[in-house]
Amino acid sequence: MKKTAFEKSIDPASQTLLQKAENEGIETAWDRYEQQLPQCSFGQLGVCCRNCNMGPCRIDPFGEGTEKGVCGATADIIVARNLLRMIAAGAAAHSDHARDAVLTFKKMSEGEAGSYKIKDEAKLFSLASEYGIPAEGKSREEVAVELANAMLLEFGKQNGPVLCTKRAPGVRLRLWSELGIEPRGIDREIVECMHRTHIGVDNNATHILLQGLRTGISDGWGGSMIATDVQDILFGTPEPKKSTVNLGVLSLEKVNLIVHGHEPILSEMIVEAAENPELLELAKEKGASGINVVGICCTGNETLMRHGTPIAGNFLQQELAVITGAVEAMVVDVQCIMPSLGGLTGCYHTKFISTSPKADFPGTVRMEFHEEKAYETAKEIVRAAVENFPNRNREKVSIPEEKQECMAGFSVEAILNALGGSPDPLIEAIAGGAVKGIGAVVGCNNVKVQHNYGHVNLVKELIKNNVLVVTTGCNAIACAEAGLLVPEAAVLAGEGLKGICEALGIPPVLHMGSCVDISRILVLASAIANRMGVDISDLPAAGAAPEWMSEKAVSIGVYVVSSGIYTVLGTIPPVLGSQEVTALLTKGLDSVVGASFAVEPDPFKAAKMMLEHIDKKRKALGLK
Amino acid sequence: MKDVIIRPERCMGCHSCEVACAVAHSKSKNLFLALGEEPAPKKRIYVEYIPALGASMPITCRHCEDAPCVSVCPTKALSRDPVTNTVSHNPERCVDCWTCSTVCTRFSSLYQLILVAGCWTSSMNCNYGVISRQIEAGVRCDLCKGRELPACVEACPTHALVFSEVVGR
Numbered sequence: 001m002k003k004t005a006f007e008k009s010i011d012p013a014s015q016t017l018l019q020k021a022e023n024e025g026i027e028t029a030w031d032r033y034e035q036q037l038p039q040c041s042f043g044q045l046g047v048c049c050r051n052c053n054m055g056p057c058r059i060d061p062f063g064e065g066t067e068k069g070v071c072g073a074t075a076d077i078i079v080a081r082n083l084l085r086m087i088a089a090g091a092a093a094h095s096d097h098a099r100d101a102v103l104t105f106k107k108m109s110e111g112e113a114g115s116y117k118i119k120d121e122a123k124l125f126s127l128a129s130e131y132g133i134p135a136e137g138k139s140r141e142e143v144a145v146e147l148a149n150a151m152l153l154e155f156g157k158q159n160g161p162v163l164c165t166k167r168a169p170g171v172r173l174r175l176w177s178e179l180g181i182e183p184r185g186i187d188r189e190i191v192e193c194m195h196r197t198h199i200g201v202d203n204n205a206t207h208i209l210l211q212g213l214r215t216g217i218s219d220g221w222g223g224s225m226i227a228t229d230v231q232d233i234l235f236g237t238p239e240p241k242k243s244t245v246n247l248g249v250l251s252l253e254k255v256n257l258i259v260h261g262h263e264p265i266l267s268e269m270i271v272e273a274a275e276n277p278e279l280l281e282l283a284k285e286k287g288a289s290g291i292n293v294v295g296i297c298c299t300g301n302e303t304l305m306r307h308g309t310p311i312a313g314n315f316l317q318q319e320l321a322v323i324t325g326a327v328e329a330m331v332v333d334v335q336c337i338m339p340s341l342g343g344l345t346g347c348y349h350t351k352f353i354s355t356s357p358k359a360d361f362p363g364t365v366r367m368e369f370h371e372e373k374a375y376e377t378a379k380e381i382v383r384a385a386v387e388n389f390p391n392r393n394r395e396k397v398s399i400p401e402e403k404q405e406c407m408a409g410f411s412v413e414a415i416l417n418a419l420g421g422s423p424d425p426l427i428e429a430i431a432g433g434a435v436k437g438i439g440a441v442v443g444c445n446n447v448k449v450q451h452n453y454g455h456v457n458l459v460k461e462l463i464k465n466n467v468l469v470v471t472t473g474c475n476a477i478a479c480a481e482a483g484l485l486v487p488e489a490a491v492l493a494g495e496g497l498k499g500i501c502e503a504l505g506i507p508p509v510l511h512m513g514s515c516v517d518i519s520r521i522l523v524l525a526s527a528i529a530n531r532m533g534v535d536i537s538d539l540p541a542a543g544a545a546p547e548w549m550s551e552k553a554v555s556i557g558v559y560v561v562s563s564g565i566y567t568v569l570g571t572i573p574p575v576l577g578s579q580e581v582t583a584l585l586t587k588g589l590d591s592v593v594g595a596s597f598a599v600e601p602d603p604f605k606a607a608k609m610m611l612e613h614i615d616k617k618r619k620a621l622g623l624k
Numbered sequence: 625m626k627d628v629i630i631r632p633e634r635c636m637g638c639h640s641c642e643v644a645c646a647v648a649h650s651k652s653k654n655l656f657l658a659l660g661e662e663p664a665p666k667k668r669i670y671v672e673y674i675p676a677l678g679a680s681m682p683i684t685c686r687h688c689e690d691a692p693c694v695s696v697c698p699t700k701a702l703s704r705d706p707v708t709n710t711v712s713h714n715p716e717r718c719v720d721c722w723t724c725s726t727v728c729t730r731f732s733s734l735y736q737l738i739l740v741a742g743c744w745t746s747s748m749n750c751n752y753g754v755i756s757r758q759i760e761a762g763v764r765c766d767l768c769k770g771r772e773l774p775a776c777v778e779a780c781p782t783h784a785l786v787f788s789e790v791v792g793r
Contacts, residue, residue, distance in 0.1 A: 038779045041643040041655050058639065061655075062646050062664045065639075576656050 002034065009316070009451035011481055013247040013400035017320040020398055026347060028319050029338065033447040045577030046079040052199040061577055071199060079578035080205035081197040083554070086574075087212045088193035090555030093335055094516050095186045095223025096358075097263055099155055101230045104265050106148035107371045108234065109141050115269055115375035118144060119236035127229055131163060144233075151226050157185030162222040164229075164519075167526050171535040172564060176217065179592065181210055181562070183218030190215060205580045206588075213562045213593065220559030225519035231302070235268050238305035238409040238513065240418070240506070245480040247317060248403030249310035250326045254292040255283050257385040258312060258321055261333035262514065264302035266355050266369045267295070269378035270331065271307050279382050286389045291382065296321060297336050298473060298514030305409050305513050313481075314452075314474035315549075316445040322350050325396035329385035333369075334359045336444070336550060349391040351384055406480035407487065408511035410470075412524050418504050423528050426468075430540060431623055434496030436466040437614035438528075440521050440560070443545030443553050444474050446571050452478040454546030454570045454603045459484060461607030463508040466494035467614065470524065473515040475546070484509045518556055522563055537564025537594030540617040542610035546570035546603055561595045566613045568598045568606045626789050628767065628774055630682055634784035635671065637680035642667045644779030648768055668765040669776050682776065682785060685765035687711045693724035710767055 005018035008030050021028050042048040047059040049069050057069030059078065068074055073081075107113035118124055118140060128135055128143050131150040135143050154162055161182045165173060176182045183189050193215050196202035202211070232238075250256050257274065259267040273279065274291040283291050294312045295303050303309035312321045315336055321327055322344050329351045330341060342363025345352040354364040355377070365384070369377050410418075419425045429435040439462040445451055455478035459469050463484070471479055479485055484492070490501035493508040501508050512520045529536045543565045545553055560567050575581045589596040600606040618624070643655070650658035650665035658665050669684040687710050694702045694711055701717035702724055704710070768774040777785045 038640075038644060040638070040640055040781070041647070041779075042639070044655060045659075060639070061643065061659055062667070064646075064664070064667065065642070572656055576659060 003030065007450060008447075010453045010456065011246070011317075011402070011451060013402035013481075014313070014317055014320055014451060016398070016400045016402075017247065017323045021320070021323050024323075024347075024396075026323060026344065027340070028323075029316060029340070029447050032340070042577075044572070044574055046082045046574035046581075047075050047577035049073060049078040049081070051081065051197060054199075059577065073203065074578075076205045076578040076580040077203050077208075079575050079581045080208040081202075083573075083575055083581065084193050084197050084208050084212045084215075086551045086554040087215050087558055088190045090551040090553065091186075091215050091219035091223060092190050093552050094219050094227065094555065095155065095190070097334065097516060098186075098223045098227035098230070099152070100263065101227050101234070101265060102148055102151045104371045105230045105234055106145065106152070109144035109148055111141070113371035113374060115373075115378075116234055116371070118233060120233050123229070123237055124233045127233070130166075148230075151230065154222060154226060155186045156188075158188060160184035162186060162218055164225040165217065165221045167225075167523060168221065168563065169526055169529045169535050172529075172537075175535075175593065176214075176562075179210065179213075181214040181217065183214050183222060186218045186222040189218040205578065206584060209581070209584055212558055216555050216558030217562050219555045220519060220522055220563065224516040225522070227516040228513070228519045231264055232411070235264055235302075235306050237413050238411040239414050240407055240409045241308040242405060242407050243304055243308040243310050244403045245304075245311045245313075245406050245477060245485075246403045247312055247321060247324060247400045249292075249294050249312055250321065250324055250399045251290075251292040252326065252397070252399060253289040255286075255288045255290070255386050255389045256292050256294065256327045257329045257331060257382060258294055258296055258327055259299045259303060259331050259333075260296040260318055261337055261356075261359075262298040262302075262335040262516070263333045263356075264299060264306070264514075265371070266331075266333055266374065266378065267299045267303050268306075269374045270381060271303055271309060273375065273378040273382045276379060276382070279379065279386060282383065283386045283389065286386055288386070288389045291386065297477075298516070299333060301408075301473065301476060301511075301514040301517075305411075305511070305517075308408075310403075311477055311480065314445055314477035316447065316451045319344055322348060324399050325349075325393060326399050328388040328392065329353055329381065331355060331381055331385075332359070332361070332364075335552070337361065348396065349388060349393060351388050353381055353384065355381070402481075404481055404483050406483075406485035406511070407507055408476070408480070408485060410506075410510040410512050412512075412520050412527065415510065415524065416527070418506060423524075423531050427528060427531055429496070429500050433624060434466065434500055435468050436494075436496070436611070437468075437540030437542070437618065438525075439467045439469045439610055439614075440471070440518075440541065440543040440565065441469055441475050441479075441546065442472050442515070442518055442521075442543070442556065443548040443570075444550050445478075446547045446549040448549075448571055449547045449601070452481065452547075454601070454606075455479065456482040456484070458544055458546045458570075458603035458607050459509055460492060461604055462610065463489075463493040463497060465607070465611050466497040467611065468497060468500075469509040470512050470521055471509055472512050472517050472521070476511045476513075478547075479509050480511065485511055515552060515556065518560070522559075525563065525565065534621070535564055535594065538617065538621060539564075540614040540621070540623070541565055542613045543567040544570070544606060544610060546606065557597065561589060561597060562593050564594045566595045566598070566610070568600050568609055570599075570601055570603065570606060572599055572601070573597075626767075626787055627687055628684060628765070628777055629786045629788055630684075631784050631786065632679065632681035634782045635679065635681050636782050636784070637671055637673070638781065639671050640779040640781060641669050641682050641776035641785060642671055644775040645669045645765075648771065648775030682780075684776065685711065687765075687767070692727040696723050696727050698723065711764075712766060713764055
């Protein structure tokens with residue numbers, strides 16, 4: 001049975017375009033998902049191993065057939081190894097993004113990337129002191145070079161701990177050290193995952209999983225955190241600002257240029273180039289009234305957080321944006337970009353421009369980006385979009401009306417600022433019961449779930465029950481589209497939270513940035529835990545990823561749980577083929593790191609589980 | 625009648641049909657929940673490797689026209705539905721004598737192919753056809769009653785199994 005547009009997404013703008021796609025015979029991710037059904041059960045359970053050429057091997061989940069792979073690996077071993085590889089890939093994606101940001105920062109400091117500047121000097125100096133770099137008598141560029149070098153060393157370090165783990169509460173740090181999961185170097189942990197999962201190395205599910213925790217921590221408290229820090233220095237630490245979101249932000253009169261992917265390094269320059277008078281003049285010549293830069297996925301979140309650039313949508317809306325027929329250029333960098341965009345943009349006038357030296361897709365115009373001439377490349381890209389405007393086929397254009405106001409830009413600095421400089425007012429609100437706890441809701445979209453259904457309903461349930469929600473990534477965009485990221489959304493919150501939001505003029509759901517910015521949530525959790533003199537695992541807090549799909553999300557889930565935050569997953573991870581691994585993740589981890597995973601596809605039930613967990617933690621802290 | 629047609633040249637040996645079959649015959653009908661069920665759900669289709677052909681093929685009840693299993697059943701536990709032409713099994717009448725399994729010719733055309741190729745897989749020696757002796761009585765293909773498409777057919781990624789009208793059997 002084919003799903004209707006209404007069953008595919010809860011968002012009216014997306015429904016309209018899904019209908020348009022069907023009328024025009026255009027294929028989307030939902031169609032391809034239907035063609036994949038039923039999906040491979042061995043894959044869903046994680047009991048398929050392709051790690052050596054004696055295989056592929058797979059285990060009969062019902063115990064009638066084969067119980068071991070050729071080498072003797074059981075379901076437990078195979079599932080654990082596959083999970084470790086997912087964690088490694090996710091940590092690698094975040095951390096490689098971080099490395100590129102640091103390299104840009106270094107080139108800028110050495111005067112080789114003139115388009116970039118230090119936008120947050122205070123953060124530069126505070127980080128320098130954290131990394132033990134004396135600043136006296138040095139120019140800020142000299143300090144920046146030393147900081148960049150120190151950050152780069154974090155990746156290849158052989159002896160830990162990874163420096164930013166020191167931001168975690170002392171008790172947490174000691175726990176990691178006692179468990180032997182304190183990360184040594186960011187790259188080292190990822191490489192060790194690949195080594196351990198090679199044929200004939202690590203074959204104990206618990207032992208394998210501990211390396212998974214260590215690798216996850218090296219991502220959350222290493223790679224991701226470095227990415228956030230360095231991007232804040234280069235592009236500015238986000239502050240609350242208003243913007244608009246959803247497919248209706250595309251403009252009928254202006255040149256529409258979409259920046260999609262994950263890295264703000266190029267998109268920052270594109271935002272700037274789109275304001276270039278010469279290019280604006282060219283746009284007028286071509287019959288457009290201006291240049292409209294909008295974002296998708298985390299590149300969108302980065303430009304939204306720092307410039308208030310509108311966002312056209314989250315992961316599952318990338319194809320729909322093209323289907324409006326109003327996009328002159330889809331400019332992509334890395335991660336979560338569907339290769340289907342190549343064929344799809346070919347159905348319209350849209351130019352598909354890939355910019356990263358490490359990512360290419362079918363049907364792209366390659367305009368490779370290098371820091372040395374960043375602004376020039378950005379200008380070329382904007383020019384390509386502008387020149388494409390006359391090719392727009394007016395008959396094929398249909399931009400949905402829906403657009404929604406939102407407020408974003410809640411970095412830790414901004415949140416503390418809003419609270420008057422310390423986490424104390426929030427802690428008091430939690431202690432007094434006005435705010436029951438904190439819910440961190442993050443993660444992707446997944447065609448297995450009705451688009452945005454899990455995200456929006458879970459978050460609504462939480463705020464209704466006085467849980468302050470912090471969000472990043474595609475969840476943040478889903479919440480923005482549902483109107484939850486405006487101060488007025490406080491009416492949807494319970495009495496206590498509503499009062500706090502109204503007093504501070506903030507939304508009940510705080511947009512903290514892109515996926516790598518989940519590191520901000522870790523820093524916020526540490527700040528609160530430190531102030532209260534407890535561990536993160538003692539806080540009345542819970543996490544959720546209602547529609548997750550990527551390997552990055554696996555790494556995120558692992559570092560959030562390793563940091564002591566109970567996390568509910570909305571889609572089933574490929575681990576259920578092993579009872580041992582499933583039990584470890586859902587129960588065993590509790591006695592190791594003080595938190596564990598749960599799986600619950602129903603967002604209402606998931607919210608209830610999070611609330612019960614928050615209540616339990618409140619009771620343990622002696623709060624009513 | 626409509627039957628599951630096997631196209632062995634398309635079988636990739638992934639065993640997806642087996643898992644889908646077991647899930648379709650579980651209480652929950654859900655892969656993730658079926659894993660914890662007691663007794664464990666049983667499959668009615670087997671992917672077997674045929675060494676002489678160097679290939680695998682799914683093997684399942686053919687609901688033969690002259691169904692020898694029906695004619696030899698001493699308690700009439702096996703019967704042939706005159707309307708749908710499917711062979712069905714009534715576990716309440718079954719006395720576990722396994723006579724049926726000894727006469728099962730598995731499937732006509734593929735069976736011939738295997739005989740011509742001169743091969744006999746090890747599991748055939750102990751299974752005596754599609755009615756397995758290794759598992760409880762009554763575990764045989766029922767063409768997934770109540771489903772539009774049998775689960776094995778739906779699960780096969782290469783369409784090695786198709787559900788279509790069989791004429792002239």
